[in-house]
Amino acid sequence: MLGHDYDYFIFDEVAFEDEAEYVVNEVVKMRLADRMGKLDLVSTPNGRNWFYKKMLDMKGRPREAYVQSGDSRENKYISEEYLQIQLKYLSEKRVAQNIKGMFIDSGGEIIPGRYIDAALLDDTNVVDSVLSKRERPYYISGWDLARKKTATVGITVSLSNDTARIVKLNRIRKWDWNIILEAIRKQQSAYPGRLVIDATGLGDVVVSQLSDLNPEAVIFTPKVKAELLTNLEIFHNMEKIKYSRWELPDGEGRVWSLEDELRSARWDDNNSCDAVMALALALWPLRRPNRPVIAPRIGSV
Numbered sequence: 001m002l003g004h005d006y007d008y009f010i011f012d013e014v015a016f017e018d019e020a021e022y023v024v025n026e027v028v029k030m031r032l033a034d035r036m037g038k039l040d041l042v043s044t045p046n047g048r049n050w051f052y053k054k055m056l057d058m059k060g061r062p063r064e065a066y067v068q069s070g071d072s073r074e075n076k077y078i079s080e081e082y083l084q085i086q087l088k089y090l091s092e093k094r095v096a097q098n099i100k101g102m103f104i105d106s107g108g109e110i111i112p113g114r115y116i117d118a119a120l121l122d123d124t125n126v127v128d129s130v131l132s133k134r135e136r137p138y139y140i141s142g143w144d145l146a147r148k149k150t151a152t153v154g155i156t157v158s159l160s161n162d163t164a165r166i167v168k169l170n171r172i173r174k175w176d177w178n179i180i181l182e183a184i185r186k187q188q189s190a191y192p193g194r195l196v197i198d199a200t201g202l203g204d205v206v207v208s209q210l211s212d213l214n215p216e217a218v219i220f221t222p223k224v225k226a227e228l229l230t231n232l233e234i235f236h237n238m239e240k241i242k243y244s245r246w247e248l249p250d251g252e253g254r255v256w257s258l259e260d261e262l263r264s265a266r267w268d269d270n271n272s273c274d275a276v277m278a279l280a281l282a283l284w285p286l287r288r289p290n291r292p293v294i295a296p297r298i299g300s301v
Contacts, residue, residue: 139193142281
């Protein structure tokens with residue numbers, strides 16, 4: 001397509017393209033620019049992925065975009081008899097997605113989509129809680145270290161009214177340990193508090209290099225990893241975690257999104273979910289809700 005211009009472009013089944021955001025924003029849209037062409041994104045839903053987020057964005061701009069959805073049973077060109085057979089044998093989720101055209105969780109997600117929806121903050125209407133002069137923010141930072149082609153991610157949460165909120169997210173696509181050590185120290189200096197680090201493999205070297213910060217080391221065994229992710233889901237279920245729509249450049253025109261990673265993380269496929277694990281590590285010290293996180297403070301008046 002490069003080198004050509006178009007007046008009208010239809011991208012069919014875009015929800016099933018793994019690199020949909022990159023293809024649309026970096027390739028297709030630029031082919032429409034010279035001629036002020038129109039773009040039509042058409043697809044059967046495929047979970048709450050990029051296409052779902054794009055649909056919500058366009059739906060919120062009715063003067064600039066048009067959104068239409070429908071039930072396959074409304075299409076006179078599709079066999080009604082065939083659809084009735086599918087309704088009989090398909091699961092409720094498959095019927096909702098493939099026949100009714102609804103956006104649903106595909107199944108197997110670590111964090112159900114409705115929990116992520118509840119945790120997302122509207123950046124245009126965020127009001128930070130006002131701390132009293134005596135109250136100081138309490139921070140916990142979790143760091144998931146890079147594995148092969150993955151990224152090193154550090155997430156810091158602040159605690160207020162028994163709820164954790166992401167205040168800092170650092171994502172590093174470099175392999176130099178000195179850069180990572182410096183980043184961790186810098187984040188700890190800005191947000192002093194508890195530090196939890198993935199000590200799997202060479203991670204123990206990083207932990208030893210940061211011994212002056214008194215980090216808590218966590219080794220990712222299958223059992224520990226399952227407990228970390230379960231605790232992350234519990235925090236979402238209890239609506240005790242909040243975050244903005246963190247989006248960062250990811251090279252070659254791509255954009256990495258915390259929301260996208262949270263939605264795509266599955267119990268059977270989560271080895272590249274660095275931010276998910278970093279957030280799980282940040283929440284790990286809070287896994288016992290009946291035990292106070294901050295030691296009692298005694299003062300005199």
